[in-house]
Amino acid sequence: MISLSGVTQHYGIRPVLRDIHLKIPDGRLTAIVGPNGMGKTTLLGVIAGTLWPQQGEVEIDGLRRRRSVEEELAIRRLMVYLPDHPWLPRERTGREFLLAVGALYDVPGERLLGHVERLLTLFQLTREGDWPIRSYSNGQKKKVAIASALVSDARILLLDEIFGGGLDPAGILALKHVLKRLAKIEGRTVLMTAPVPEIVEELADEVIVLREGRVEAHDTIEGLKQRANCRGSLAEVLGRLIHPEMLDHVQQYFDGDGR
Amino acid sequence: MNMALLRWLRLVAPPAWITVTLLAWCAIMEGIYAWIGSTLGWQALSPRFFVARDVACLAAAAYLGVYRIAAFHPLFDSDYLSWLWLTPWRYDKPLPRGPLHLVLQDVLTVGLITAFMLHRPVVPLEYAPLSFFVTYYLTLALSLWGVDLRWWGYAVSALTGLMIAVSGRSSLAGLAVAALVYIPAYAGVRWTLATFPWSQRTTAWRKGVARQWQIFTAGHRQFAMISVNLEHPETEVHWPYSVLHAKERPSFFGKGDRLALALLAGWWCWVIFSTPGAEEMALGIGPMLYVMLLGFVVSARLIAYCGNHRPPISFWGRVFTLRWIIPGYDKVFLTPLATLGLGIVFPIALAKLQFEPPLILALSFPPFLIAGMLGGPPLAQWRLTSPARLAPGVRNQQLVEEI
Numbered sequence: 001m002i003s004l005s006g007v008t009q010h011y012g013i014r015p016v017l018r019d020i021h022l023k024i025p026d027g028r029l030t031a032i033v034g035p036n037g038m039g040k041t042t043l044l045g046v047i048a049g050t051l052w053p054q055q056g057e058v059e060i061d062g063l064r065r066r067r068s069v070e071e072e073l074a075i076r077r078l079m080v081y082l083p084d085h086p087w088l089p090r091e092r093t094g095r096e097f098l099l100a101v102g103a104l105y106d107v108p109g110e111r112l113l114g115h116v117e118r119l120l121t122l123f124q125l126t127r128e129g130d131w132p133i134r135s136y137s138n139g140q141k142k143k144v145a146i147a148s149a150l151v152s153d154a155r156i157l158l159l160d161e162i163f164g165g166g167l168d169p170a171g172i173l174a175l176k177h178v179l180k181r182l183a184k185i186e187g188r189t190v191l192m193t194a195p196v197p198e199i200v201e202e203l204a205d206e207v208i209v210l211r212e213g214r215v216e217a218h219d220t221i222e223g224l225k226q227r228a229n230c231r232g233s234l235a236e237v238l239g240r241l242i243h244p245e246m247l248d249h250v251q252q253y254f255d256g257d258g259r
Numbered sequence: 260m261n262m263a264l265l266r267w268l269r270l271v272a273p274p275a276w277i278t279v280t281l282l283a284w285c286a287i288m289e290g291i292y293a294w295i296g297s298t299l300g301w302q303a304l305s306p307r308f309f310v311a312r313d314v315a316c317l318a319a320a321a322y323l324g325v326y327r328i329a330a331f332h333p334l335f336d337s338d339y340l341s342w343l344w345l346t347p348w349r350y351d352k353p354l355p356r357g358p359l360h361l362v363l364q365d366v367l368t369v370g371l372i373t374a375f376m377l378h379r380p381v382v383p384l385e386y387a388p389l390s391f392f393v394t395y396y397l398t399l400a401l402s403l404w405g406v407d408l409r410w411w412g413y414a415v416s417a418l419t420g421l422m423i424a425v426s427g428r429s430s431l432a433g434l435a436v437a438a439l440v441y442i443p444a445y446a447g448v449r450w451t452l453a454t455f456p457w458s459q460r461t462t463a464w465r466k467g468v469a470r471q472w473q474i475f476t477a478g479h480r481q482f483a484m485i486s487v488n489l490e491h492p493e494t495e496v497h498w499p500y501s502v503l504h505a506k507e508r509p510s511f512f513g514k515g516d517r518l519a520l521a522l523l524a525g526w527w528c529w530v531i532f533s534t535p536g537a538e539e540m541a542l543g544i545g546p547m548l549y550v551m552l553l554g555f556v557v558s559a560r561l562i563a564y565c566g567n568h569r570p571p572i573s574f575w576g577r578v579f580t581l582r583w584i585i586p587g588y589d590k591v592f593l594t595p596l597a598t599l600g601l602g603i604v605f606p607i608a609l610a611k612l613q614f615e616p617p618l619i620l621a622l623s624f625p626p627f628l629i630a631g632m633l634g635g636p637p638l639a640q641w642r643l644t645s646p647a648r649l650a651p652g653v654r655n656q657q658l659v660e661e662i
Binding site for chain 2 (some may be wrong): 009010012013048049051052055067068069072073074076077084086087090091092097099100101103105134142145148160212
């Protein structure tokens, strides 16, 4: 279980996260949603350990982040974090990069070789897998980055803006199936940010709604619908929860047009 | 008979081109000397005419010293080492490629080089064997370090410094010290062979050095030709895997190594700058080197600790939220500050106490090096437990692509 208590985070003067209390259970696919600049990536960074909150604590399976060398190493072995803009080695092939990440997570040799092959097939990179990454298109780079998170076999996956970055429809479809299966059948914990409510509605067991650095809601999709008193799509539900004024703004926009 | 003699000589002889080049160079110098002397008169020739010849002879002797260890030690040749592992060779048998210890052939070879300088030498003749001994002992010290006999290596290195210091005052006495240093050096060679095959750390070190050299000498286009390093995959990946991985990085330099290296730096500084004729360097190039090394140690420390581990909040964040000091993070600056302080205070204090410039340099190097290399917190601990914001660092655009 991922547990956050009283987490407050700011880089400069303005707090990005304010007094966040969360418990994210194991084996669920949880999506973080919210308006731009409201702390989704920051929240993921705090859990991933790239950011150090000014207040509060982050615990993974009862191990506290950065409290001791042993605890931190144990946490790092448990989870993989894929940011929105990872760095890839230009001169390495996709296959070599995936092998290196797998080796970093001590995935046994035979499993690693087979897994890399299956991932390359899954993301339609069988031929490109042996080309240097510099020759890949943006979508292919995104695919190989996603594959790097999957090849780790980590029990907790933290994925930032996983469906962005030029993924083609086949890639999106493959990723949806993989994430669903990882959470539902293999019992892995997936925590992701996604800006598209339709994808979240299709995949997520739970949704964390962030607004102005605070947790506005943390519930199942059904729970959110009840809370918003809306039986429509998740986009509408989120509209009510996060931007209750948004429809008024739309009306004002057209009212202000003098034509 | 001649062939047998040649075979005997070739046991430890350097490549033929070295000998031929040296012979040709000496012949040319003697020829020019004879021609000028016979046409312009011998009095027209400066005694310094043979500087180039003597420098070539000293360089050849120094090369031979390196060659005797580098070419014959299995540590420096992975093919030789791998092959030796597969054979039933034991330390009580001769090394197949040739001995590491000195043999009669070495005496003849170095003697021959010295003989080339016999006609009107510009420097004392003893400098040729001394050049040989300096590089032979230093390369041997490096090999001892490489096979995990580190303290023996440091000792041989320090004694080589003593040999140079004595040679600067009396080259004959220097030769006597060189002969004495051979006792621990020879013991080191025997010990090296007795501990074969060496520890895993040795193998890792040798592989690591070879790989870094391969990467260093390859252009970024050729980089792809170097196979991916799955033994140390953390060197193959970038943000965020490079800073968030759970691989513990064993340091090749323990605390003892760092202390020894700091003390050796001071010792060698004294050896070099106190040599008669080099005192002026202690006032010229010495302080320059000192400042450069001090700057390097402080910068390297800051880059290693803060390159990927930035303050948790920005400068203006600190100012406006009145968190001017973040003790958990800012403690990382204490060691660089102490290093800088010691590096400045020591030479000034010693100068005020009227110490000689070489001694000022020699005594000032170790304190700041010890502080810079041994000051806490340990890097591995800092990387895992510091209250820092992890950042990707500087991107080498030729090797790294950001999505």
